[in-house]
Amino acid sequence: MSARSQFAAATGTIAALPARLIEPLMYGLQRLVGIKRMPWVFLIPNLTAVVLFALLPVFINIFYSVSGSDRLFPWDRPLIGGANYATLFDCGNYLDPSTCSRDLFWRALGNTTVFVPIQVTVMIGVALITALCLNREIRGRGFFRGIFFFPVMLSPVVVALMWQWILQRNGALNGLMGAVGLTPVNWLVFPNTAFFWSVFITVWAHMGFYTIILLAGLQAIPRDVYEAARMDSASPWRSFTKITLPLLKPVLLVVFILAVIRSVQTFDELYVLTGGGPGSATMLMVQYIYEVGFASQPRNFGLAAAASLLLGLALLIFTAIQMRISRGGAND
Template sequence: MYSIIAPVMRIIEIPFAFVQSRLGIRRLAWLFLAPNLILFGLFAFLPIILNVLYALTGGDQVLLGDRPFVGAGNFETLANCANYLDPNSCEKDLFWRAIWNSVWFVALQVGLMVAFSLLTALVLNRKIRARGFFRGVFFFPVLLSPVVVALIWKWILQRNGVLNAGLDSLGFEPYTWLLDTRWAFSWSVFLSVWAHMGFYTLILLAGLQAIPRDVYEAALMDRASNWRTFTKITLPLLSPTMLVVLVLALIKGVQTFDEVYAFTGGGPGSATTFIIQFIYQTGFAGNPRLFGLAAAASILLALVLVVLTAVQLWVNRRNVDG
């Protein structure tokens, strides 16, 4: 094998040796980074630039050359509101309904996600029977497609679904869960927590296992209670991992779309219409397709995520320095 590979590698070495002699050893690294940088620029930076350009133009034409320049007109349309707490007073009432739905959804979903993930990670970190099996069980929903998850729970909660069949066997009347605005929203939160909790549990479990065991042994020798050990040792040492989970869950919660869209379609009415669905409907599913308005909404969403992430990182840095 060496007699075959060695001549091939010597041939390949010739052009690289020539390039290295021209560029130098330091600049040669850019040659290997260039393919990734080009792909990253084409599929990351270029779409961002195009999105900004679309946000500054109007009309329903696809090509930028056919779209009139409107400046901040799309942002003014979205922000045109007499009372931001009352979506009915806004020019784009669905946009503000989607915002408030997203705010409530993220607050509930992220809070429950972090709480249940931490509780599950603490349990799975203990020496229990079939610990590996239960770790796999909690992580299994993460492997499923969001659409599959939505269809499974839609099948369970529909009028003739499994849940109503169980209630009927107990003597209760079947209920149209997904046609009630409050229940549809609550089940959407539950669906999202159930589908993604295993991922965050895995991250927290890794953080728990990274805590030195001798710290717990010292607490045990000092006869510290379980609650004191948890609040004074586990939580402080787990706080960097908790911040990662919080940021990831927050970004994922704000970007929720596919599973809820397949689950409720944004209904009943606009009860489960979130900001990403508004962007999709405005830019791709509506008639006319208002690409500029959808692009403006996506930029506002991106700015909010950047600000929230920066605040959380600042708080964590301040806690670490303190």
């Protein structure tokens, strides 16, 4: 209450200054366009930004993907039809990336299709267990909730550098392993361990976000439902599978979709942690798009746009299927 009113008071004081300037302007505008058109006046700034930086780019992206050359501006770019897509799909053998003209695309695609299911499964599993634990009557709930959540606040770069420091050859983890008599491992130099830590670190950094959502979902389940189930002599395991899970399903669905969308877009942490390496072992799709479009010379915007459209299309199809399945489930 007090924090809230303080905040209100603070915003009030800050608000007073520009208000003096904007108010006459907006009042004049109201006189000019009339009260009925005022909602548009309120909408236009946000709508302009939405159109300019979200809707328009989608269409420009489509144009990019069917045009060539390394020129940035669309009017400088000749149309080349599906050539960018053809380049991406130009493969001798689809199961062997090295036979493709753009082998990195296929490696990134392969990595992403392995990374996403594993990372999402682990993430939701760990988040659900953590949420169930935090939903119990235990000491220090708030403290533990904070502990599991705070990495969400850290920037991906910080997260990556932190773990780099821990995983490096002479790092804390190897020191610990040495202390218990194990051979130190150069964690980020081997493809398999680098991949493992990629999953681990991204889960570490983001699970708190999903834990909070799931915890809120658990807390929204009314207690008397459980009490009624107990009166109906349902075993606790049954009340978990028959009450908790079904009632948590909408939240789980949201968490699942969010987790997949964000997992597919993983970039920052791995870019700093491994740079996609060793080799291309941890290079995911977004990094490929970045490398092709921005980091390599000449910049191949067309190829990057084609790859990103394929990625967006995959996400769209995934979300649509997921929604359909969940709606079908709800009808049962």
